[in-house]
Amino acid sequence: MNTQRWMSKQFFSFFMTWGIFLPYWTGWMIHTKGITVSEASLIMSLGLVARGIATLVVFPYLSGKFSSKTLLNGMAIGTLISLLCYIPAGSFASLLVVTLLLHFFYPSLMPALDSIAGFLAQNKQLKHYGKSRSWGSIGFVVAGMILTVFTGALGDKVILWALLLGTVIFAGLGIMRAPAVLSEKPAAQTNTGGMLQLFRIKHFALVLAIVVLLQAAHASYYSYGYIFLQDIHAPKYLIGVIINIAVIAEIIFFSIADRNFHKFSVGSLLALAALGSSIRWILVFAFPNVIVFCIAQTLHACSFAMGHYAFMKYLIKHIPQAQIPKAQGMYSALALSWSTAIFTIFGGYLYEIEPRYAFIGMIVCSVPSMLLALVYRRLGHKKDVSVSV
Numbered sequence: 001m002n003t004q005r006w007m008s009k010q011f012f013s014f015f016m017t018w019g020i021f022l023p024y025w026t027g028w029m030i031h032t033k034g035i036t037v038s039e040a041s042l043i044m045s046l047g048l049v050a051r052g053i054a055t056l057v058v059f060p061y062l063s064g065k066f067s068s069k070t071l072l073n074g075m076a077i078g079t080l081i082s083l084l085c086y087i088p089a090g091s092f093a094s095l096l097v098v099t100l101l102l103h104f105f106y107p108s109l110m111p112a113l114d115s116i117a118g119f120l121a122q123n124k125q126l127k128h129y130g131k132s133r134s135w136g137s138i139g140f141v142v143a144g145m146i147l148t149v150f151t152g153a154l155g156d157k158v159i160l161w162a163l164l165l166g167t168v169i170f171a172g173l174g175i176m177r178a179p180a181v182l183s184e185k186p187a188a189q190t191n192t193g194g195m196l197q198l199f200r201i202k203h204f205a206l207v208l209a210i211v212v213l214l215q216a217a218h219a220s221y222y223s224y225g226y227i228f229l230q231d232i233h234a235p236k237y238l239i240g241v242i243i244n245i246a247v248i249a250e251i252i253f254f255s256i257a258d259r260n261f262h263k264f265s266v267g268s269l270l271a272l273a274a275l276g277s278s279i280r281w282i283l284v285f286a287f288p289n290v291i292v293f294c295i296a297q298t299l300h301a302c303s304f305a306m307g308h309y310a311f312m313k314y315l316i317k318h319i320p321q322a323q324i325p326k327a328q329g330m331y332s333a334l335a336l337s338w339s340t341a342i343f344t345i346f347g348g349y350l351y352e353i354e355p356r357y358a359f360i361g362m363i364v365c366s367v368p369s370m371l372l373a374l375v376y377r378r379l380g381h382k383k384d385v386s387v388s389v
Contacts, residue, residue: 003125003179004132007117011136013173014109017166019143020159021106023243024151028159029095039092043099048341050103056333059108060195063325068116068182069174075112076171078105083164107337109170111328114312116182118324121316123181127258129312134254137305141247148240186322195326198319204327206376207314210270211331213369214307216339217277220347220358231355234290242293246300253301257309266317267377269310274370276302278363285360303366 029040062071082102089098117133120126143166150158199205229239261269280299283292311331319327343365351358 007132008135012139013170015136015139016143019140020163024159031156043096047099047103048337050100051107052333052337054104054108055111055329060326060329067185069178072112073174075105075109076174080167111332115325115328130254130257134251137251210369210372211311212335212339213365215335216343217362217365219340219343223344224351224358228355232288245297249298249301250305253305266310266314270373273302273307274366274373277366281359281362285356
């Protein structure tokens with residue numbers, strides 16, 4: 001079978017659901033379930049904590065017990081059941097319980113897919129990670145564009161049904177034929193070092209610290225970018241387009257990364273990503289207007305996409321196959337969940353003082369990550385220049 005096409009379909013279908021959940025879910029709970037903004041924020045924050053626990057502990061444990069295909073299908077079905085539980089839920093308590101249940105299954109699909117991509121790359125069955133991952137970003141944009149039309153015509157109640165439909169499609173794809181290596185049950189582990197074994201791998205701790213800081217630097221953008229655009233008087237009908245500039249830049253980077261960046265070392269890519277991140281937040285702070293914000297959005301290709309690509313490149317080169325789910329779980333929990341949650345609080349404090357401060361404040365993450373990346377680059381991962389993901 002065409003493994004490249006199979007992986008692209010998986011990324012596309014998952015990120016279509018993510019393109020519905022991430023931007024719209026908090027608003028859906030507020031507008032259709034009648035809870036307050038503070039209640040919805042608390043629910044989603046606790047969900048983020050649960051997401052970190054699920055991806056750091058539960059996902060790696062289950063990865064050692066079940067095949068990749070079984071685990072992927074199980075989490076997809078669990079996500080579908082969790083979403084159905086939202087239909088009768090109406091109180092704060094019931095919505096909190098269902099959200100915690102959802103975050104047990106749903107966000108783990110992201111490290112699961114990247115782990116599968118890593119397996120396939122190490123088995124020489126996936127030649128271009130970036131090409132397949134770009135279809136995930138395309139799915140994210142497509143979902144947002146389609147949902148904008150339907151919410152405008154039918155209201156916010158359509159958000160749940162759109163997410164349910166997308167999850168059904170994703171689960172349906174899981175039933176279909178997949179690469180045979182994904183159906184193999186993981187071999188029994190002879191050593192019991194657990195996640196601590198990862199820190200025995202050369203420079204893993206340093207690379208993890210760099211990507212945690214890189215992803216944490218997006219906290220203010222993810223949480224306050226929308227309202228900041230309103231503060232600088234961006235036309236309401238253009239805000240969605242402006243936000244999607246970042247995702248389009250991400251798509252372009254992933255689509256060309258395998259061809260144009262395969263000779264770059266991991267250290268060089270991480271340093272460039274951190275530099276782009278720092279410039280991005282400085283621009284937003286120094287020039288608070290719509291045009292500069294749009295220009296800064298293109299740097300998402302560096303701050304997010306290049307950093308993620310560099311981590312995947314390091315993982316495929318240096319992490320043993322049995323340890324990939326643990327590394328992905330740690331990355332998802334620390335870089336994509338908990339660090340973002342912590343710096344969202346920090347950014348919110350700065351935003352109340354002055355909106356622009358929330359963005360310049362993110363260089364407390366991006367500048368140290370750049371310095372660490374330069375240290376890592378100097379330490380001698382020169383062999384990375386010939387590695388391609």
